[in-house]
Amino acid sequence: MQNFQAWRVSEAGKEDQGGVVTLGGDDLPAGDVLIRVAYSSLNYKDALAVTGQGKILRRFPMTPGIDAAGVVAASDSADVVPGDRVLVTGCGLGEVHDGGFAEYVRVPADWVVPVPAEVTVREAMALGTAGFTAALALIRMEAAGQTPALGDVVVTGASGGVGSIAVDLFSNAGYRVIAVSGKEPAAAYLRGLGAAEVVAPDAIGLSERPLDRARFGGVVDTVGGPLLAGLLPQVEEYGNVAAIGLAGGVKLETTVMPWILRGVSLLGISSANCPRGLRLEGWRRLGDDLRPRDPEGYITREVALEQLRDAAEAVLARQVTGRTLVRVGGDTVA
Known part of the structure; x- marks a missing residue:
């Protein structure tokens, strides 16, 4: 060659x-x-x-x-x-x-x-690993029972690659999405992708209690650390949290209360070593209903x-x- x-x-x-x-x-x-x-x-x-x-x-x-x-x-x-x-x-x-x-x-x-077939090669990389990861979060959350009826889905790090595509995919699927981003200029971009609200991380109202009033149906978290810990106590009964990123830190200081008293599921999203069958399903759906x-x-x-x-x-x-x-x-x- x-x-x-x-x-x-x-x-x-x-x-x-x-x-x-x-x-x-x-x-x-x-x-x-x-x-x-x-x-x-x-x-x-x-x-x-x-x-x-x-x-x-x-x-x-x-x-x-x-x-x-x-x-x-x-x-x-x-x-x-x-x-x-x-x-x-x-x-x-x-x-x-x-x-x-x-x-x-x-x-x-x-x-x-x-x-x-419906996607160009250029569009495939406009989605790329970030798009596949966002799709995998939606697929796994819905397999665990997530529905729009459970309530708003919070997307953290929403202006980034995974976060912005997650805002789009979840809003297209009928969810009301709250986008969390520290970049004020990105607000218009995120609303254009379907975010119903755009909120700064320090304004979302993080909880320090083991269990707090349920405010969110689910969470797609691309940040980790204290942001994830502060959202977990506020997830609705049998809601799901997809954990994707670690930009905010690798440690998670929380309690088991959301899991044992509300049935909340914490789902790890690892797209790099995803089983081939699920990988094919994710990309098929990105060319179809997603x-x-x-x-x-x-x-x-x-x-x-x-x-x-x-x-x-x-x-x-x-x-x-x-x-x-x-x-x-x-x-x-x-």
Whole structure:
């Protein structure tokens, strides 16, 4: 195969010195399917990897990027054929396996998911890992009995990638959504996605009691820490809380009271190692009943590989609303 461009990190401790290099086919890891990448996206985990502020990359040299979408260039699998429009999210991509910040990726066939027929390759990465994670939260909450009749659903970190798509998906599904965001300029954006209310974290009314008056039907939490702890005592009987993120801290100081007295369920959402059947269901539904009205509307910034470091720093500095699309091969690929 031809040489290609990739954002590469050469060694541990030097993540922030990574940059665009030229690689060849022999530099790619083993796998059944070779994908020519059209687009990737810049997630919080990717921003940590690119800047070296988190130990995301597990081996070196390494190409970051936890998701990718494009067209199959070659395949040793009967289930995936050249020309197929496909995507990969999670599964160790961009952590233990060279990721999507490259013009080509080679992966095992069981990591590969078809892009839904109703979705373009570009839209697939406008959704990306963030969109799949938000969809997984909705699927798991509804499987546990969540309905709009239980009451408002709170989405924390609502201006971020996962949060903004969750606002859209839940509002489209008939839920009244309260978006929690500390970014005042993002309020109009979130209302445009369907938020009935946009509230600052210090105005949502967190509780320090073991159990408090039930105010919310459920919670999609992308922050963790004290924000999650302060919402749990206020969830309605048999409501559900989907725990996704840790930007607010990894510790959770709470009690068992919401679980044993109200039947509240705390659901962990781990999209990276999601079972394949659930992964296929999530993407199928993102092209069907969960399809957003305007996936392109999530994209608030589009960057090339050469711009990754600046874009990553902006994400970590909380200067970005919505999704950052990474243009690798672009529409010419698909």
